[in-house]
Amino acid sequence: xxxxxxxxxxxxxxxxxxxxxxxxxxxxxxxxxxxxxxxxxxxxxxxxxxxxxxxxxxxxxxxxxxxxxxxxxxxxxxxxxxxxxxxxxxxxxxxxxxxxxxxxxxxxxxxxxxxxxxxxxxxxxxxxxxxxxxxxxxxxxxxxxxxxxxxxxxxxxxxxxxxxxxxxxxxxxxxxxxxxxxxxxxxxxxxxxxxxxxxxxxxxxxxxxxxxxxxxxxxxxxxxxxxxxxxxxxxxxxxxxxxxxxxxxxxxxxxxxxxxxxxxxxxxxxxxxxxxxxxxxxxxxxxxxxxxxxxxxxxxxxxxxxxxxxxxxxxxxxxxxxxxxxxxxxxxxxxxxxxxxxxxxxxxxxxxxxxxxxxxxxxxxxxxxxxxxxxxxxxxxxxxxxxxxxxxxxxxxxxxxxxxxxxxxxxxxxxxxxxxxxxxxxxxxxxxxxxxxxxxxxxxxxxxxxxxxxxxxxxxxxxxxxxxxxxxxxxxxxxxxxxxx
Amino acid sequence: xxxxxxxxxxxxxxxxxxxxxxxxxxxxxxxxxxxxxxxxxxxxxxxxxxxxxxxxxxxxxxxxxxxxxxxxxxxxxxxxxxxxxxxxxxxxxxxxxxxxxxxxxxxxxxxxxxxxxxxxxxxxxxxxxxxxxxxxxxxxxxxxxxxxxxxxxxxxxxxxxxxxxxxxxxxxxxxxxxxxxxxxxxxxxxxxxxxxxxxxxxxxxxxxxxxxxxxxxxxxxxxxxxxxxxxxxxxxxxxxxxxxxxxxxxxxxxxxxxxxxxxxxxxxxxxxxxxxxxxxxxxxxxxxxxxxxxxxxxxxxxxxxxxxxxxxxxxxxxxxxxxxxxxxxxxxxxxxxxxxxxxxxxxxxxxxxxxxxxxxxxxxxxxxxxxxxxxxxxxxxxxxxxxxxxxxxxxxxxxxx
Numbered sequence: 026x027x028x029x030x031x032x033x034x035x036x037x038x039x040x041x042x043x044x045x046x047x048x049x050x051x052x053x054x055x056x057x058x059x060x061x062x063x064x065x066x067x068x069x070x071x072x073x074x075x076x077x078x079x080x081x082x083x084x085x086x087x088x089x090x091x092x093x094x095x096x097x098x099x100x101x102x103x104x105x106x107x108x109x110x111x112x113x114x115x116x117x118x119x120x121x122x123x124x125x126x127x128x129x130x131x132x133x134x135x136x137x138x139x140x141x142x143x144x145x146x147x148x149x150x151x152x153x154x155x156x157x158x159x160x161x162x163x164x165x166x167x168x169x170x171x172x173x174x175x176x177x178x179x180x181x182x183x184x185x186x187x188x189x190x191x192x193x194x195x196x197x198x199x200x201x202x203x204x205x206x207x208x209x210x211x212x213x214x215x216x217x218x219x220x221x222x223x224x225x226x227x228x229x230x231x232x233x234x235x236x237x238x239x240x241x242x243x244x245x246x247x248x249x250x251x252x253x254x255x256x257x258x259x260x261x262x263x264x265x266x267x268x269x270x271x272x273x274x275x276x277x278x279x280x281x282x283x284x285x286x287x288x289x290x291x292x293x294x295x296x297x298x299x300x301x302x303x304x305x306x307x308x309x310x311x312x313x314x315x316x317x318x319x320x321x322x323x324x325x326x327x328x329x330x331x332x333x334x335x336x337x338x339x340x341x342x343x344x345x346x347x348x349x350x351x352x353x354x355x356x357x358x359x360x361x362x363x364x365x366x367x368x369x370x371x372x373x374x375x376x377x378x379x380x381x382x383x384x385x386x387x388x389x390x391x392x393x394x395x396x397x398x399x400x401x402x403x404x405x406x407x408x409x410x411x412x413x414x415x416x417x418x419x420x421x422x423x424x425x426x427x428x429x430x431x432x433x434x435x436x437x438x439x440x441x442x443x444x445x446x447x448x449x450x451x452x453x454x455x456x457x458x459x460x461x462x463x464x465x466x467x468x469x470x471x472x473x474x475x476x477x478x479x480x481x482x483x484x485x486x487x488x489x490x491x492x493x494x495x496x497x498x499x500x501x502x503x504x505x506x507x508x509x510x
Numbered sequence: 511x512x513x514x515x516x517x518x519x520x521x522x523x524x525x526x527x528x529x530x531x532x533x534x535x536x537x538x539x540x541x542x543x544x545x546x547x548x549x550x551x552x553x554x555x556x557x558x559x560x561x562x563x564x565x566x567x568x569x570x571x572x573x574x575x576x577x578x579x580x581x582x583x584x585x586x587x588x589x590x591x592x593x594x595x596x597x598x599x600x601x602x603x604x605x606x607x608x609x610x611x612x613x614x615x616x617x618x619x620x621x622x623x624x625x626x627x628x629x630x631x632x633x634x635x636x637x638x639x640x641x642x643x644x645x646x647x648x649x650x651x652x653x654x655x656x657x658x659x660x661x662x663x664x665x666x667x668x669x670x671x672x673x674x675x676x677x678x679x680x681x682x683x684x685x686x687x688x689x690x691x692x693x694x695x696x697x698x699x700x701x702x703x704x705x706x707x708x709x710x711x712x713x714x715x716x717x718x719x720x721x722x723x724x725x726x727x728x729x730x731x732x733x734x735x736x737x738x739x740x741x742x743x744x745x746x747x748x749x750x751x752x753x754x755x756x757x758x759x760x761x762x763x764x765x766x767x768x769x770x771x772x773x774x775x776x777x778x779x780x781x782x783x784x785x786x787x788x789x790x791x792x793x794x795x796x797x798x799x800x801x802x803x804x805x806x807x808x809x810x811x812x813x814x815x816x817x818x819x820x821x822x823x824x825x826x827x828x829x830x831x832x833x834x835x836x837x838x839x840x841x842x843x844x845x846x847x848x849x850x851x852x853x854x855x856x857x858x859x860x861x862x863x864x865x866x867x868x869x870x871x872x873x874x875x876x877x878x879x880x881x882x883x884x885x886x887x888x889x890x891x892x893x894x895x896x897x898x899x900x901x902x903x904x905x906x907x908x909x910x911x
């Protein structure tokens with residue numbers, strides 16, 4: 026059977042892409058011939074922009090050549106905006122695709138339900154689209170119910186498929202081997218919160234709950250990287266680091282992990298803690314199940330249903346604290362004393378606040394100045410001046426109108442076209458100039474930031490407490506904050 | 511002879527073939543041919559491209575045999591390139607870029623989905639996969655498809671691209687890394703968290719049986735003393751700076767030295783220097799070797815080298831080298847071999863040229879030292895022995911866990 030997989034794909038670091046790659050491998054092992062169409066450049070056979078309403082037509086065009094089409098659905102790949110005309114158009118496109126592609130299976134990883142009045146056109150179209158989808162795969166029953174409840178839609182055929190059906194382990198190591206490679210002592214009881222660092226993952230809840238775990242041999246590792254460089258995520262990472270400074274048993278390790286490293290961390294852990302604030306289903310939870318590690322999950326989305334028999338579902342932060350303490354073999358109590366004093370805490374507060382202010386103003390990371398970037402985006406968004414005639418869509422007199430337009434264009438072309446070309450060129454050169462200016466201003470801002478950092482460091486010795494959780498190979502030890510560099 | 515681990519070894523490189531120019535590509539071809547002729551099962555996985563500027567599909571896709579080596583070629587797909595240029599400019603300028611932008615930059619150039627899918631489906635055929643050089647999509651993709659079978663041969667340079675997060679993750683997750691030189695290994699240790707297995711293997715050199723400087727002079731009508739640069743003329747190779755330095759040196763008078771350039775690529779020679787700078791363009795390997803033997807000295811102005819075959823070629827021809835000391839690899843080889851002088855600015859370049867031109871006995875001694883250095887460390891037999899040892903030991907260790 027010829028199958029088209031519509032999904033991002035490796036080597037992109039993308040959860041849905043990795044899921045798709047494992048499904049492709051399974052389909053090929055079963056004898057299918059599979060090709061990949063991706064919305065982002067990667068190792069896919071075809072790459073197309075799937076947003077802006079026209080995207081689904083492009084999928085449709087490819088789909089004709091295959092016996093089966095599997096579309097891994099994540100809203101950000103199909104919709105440029107959450108609402109408005111653009112959203113309406115992309116919803117219409119999906120409606121067309123879902124309705125006309127008979128051999129389509131949509132694997133639903135995430136859905137953004139429209140909010141507000143249910144009579145809105147986008148609500149209506151999205152409901153129509155999902156109701157007409159020939160087959161939709163969900164990972165939990167809870168997601169099906171949510172669609173019915175929030176959208177009033179039920180696809181023609183619903184399949185509940187375990188999230189981990191196609192998953193394969195990436196490492197063949199036992200706990201001791203994995204720990205040796207990560208530099209973790211065999212004696213420690215290791216809690217692990219792993220994945221992209223974003224506020225909705227709720228890793229802060231794990232750090233807070235961990236404070237009630239009395240054991241000195243307990244460790245909490247928060248491991249992952251920032252997926253999208255937005256101030257919200259950077260501030261969240263800062264916050265996690267700040268929280269970790271108060272407890273020498275907590276480690277925040279910021280690293281872009283390979284598949285092997287990801288699995289190694291899970292194998293090395295005793296318990297995976299997923300204190301999500303919102304999510305539908307979790308790939309991390311599936312990998313934990315696959316690798317034989319128990320998990321504590323919060324009762325959001327379909328996590329309770331997705332969890333295995335050894336997993337524990339908690340509703341509140343207090344329950345999370347009790348669950349973690351009990352897992353480490355005790356009752357909630359007081360954690361060992363913190364490692365920073367009041368003066369250090371004040372200093373950290375000032376420094377982190379300054380970083381956040383810089384981040385928001387675009388000075389941090391040498392980010393583009395927002396007003397220039399916005400002007401540049403608008404300029405780039407302008408289409409080049411057209412020198413061809415767009416056919417008139419009017420049913421009866423359309424062809425005649427088009428003919429007249431063509432005649433006028435030719436008659437005036439000698440006069441108008443040079444001016445048009447000049448406008449187009451001017452537009453291009455202005456955009457280029459603005460681009461250089463943007464880069465230079467960003468560089469200047471980055472220089473300024475560095476200079477401020479240096480000035481700050483020379484004037485404050487407690488600044489050396491920055492980033493105490495830097496990950497080093499070898500046994501993981503945490504020095505006193507005052508000594509760290 | 512065969513590998514102690516079951517299966518073949520696969521080299522993965524962006525281009526391959528006798529027509530393909532470039533140091534890294536040449537080494538892969540010579541290594542694959544020598545391993546194959548020694549009886550080791552070897553395959554090369556590459557694209558259909560010949561030209562590394564256009565990445566146009568030139569060779570037909572599918573399996574072929576090149577000098578006895580099995581080569582599988584896969585078609586190239588092209589990104590639109592807008593992101594690649596915009597993000598690439600930011601990276602070159604040293605501005606921070608997010609991980610997702612780095613991924614976009616990498617994937618928006620040339621890529622080969624079929625090559626990736628082949629590795630995804632058939633990596634079991636190979637006990638070891640050796641992608642090279644580090645910066646290309648093929649290397650990143652191969653390391654992603656089967657990281658624990660991957661032994662990187664990075665050909666690493668000290669450049670802004672080497673500092674990207676995407677490569678940090680790649681270096682950390684592979685089975686092992688083999689380096690061309692000690693300075694390259696030192697750089698990698700500074701930049702990355704490397705796997706436990708890494709080794710300096712070096713590059714092997716073909717040793718010409720004879721040199722005929724007279725034939726070169728006759729063929730190209732070049733008489734009188736000259737210094738030479740032989741290689742690609744690209745950004746980073748600093749050939750324009752060499753022309754400028756040499757032009758100023760020659761304009762100062764008191765010398766009849768000329769500068770001969772050979773190799774592919776554009777170079778700008780200001781009109782004032784055109785009488786003293788001769789650009790021959792691409793010449794055959796034999797002509798290049800004869801030219802090196804005829805030269806007073808070889809200039810190596812490049813900023814970034816992971817090995818520098820030009821230095822070795824020059825020393826094999828017993829010709830001393832005047833190399834840019836800002837390149838750690840060039841400085842290292844010159845220091846270790848005693849085969850030349852390293853300069854850091856135009857003044858040192860001019861003095862170095864004068865020393866080599868005015869002291870033929872010293873220049874000859876340096877040339878001899880250089881040749882002894884290459885023969886002692888960089889013959890193919892030595893390199894193949896080191897490479898095979900790494901591959902075998904690491905593959906067995908991986909199988910045994």
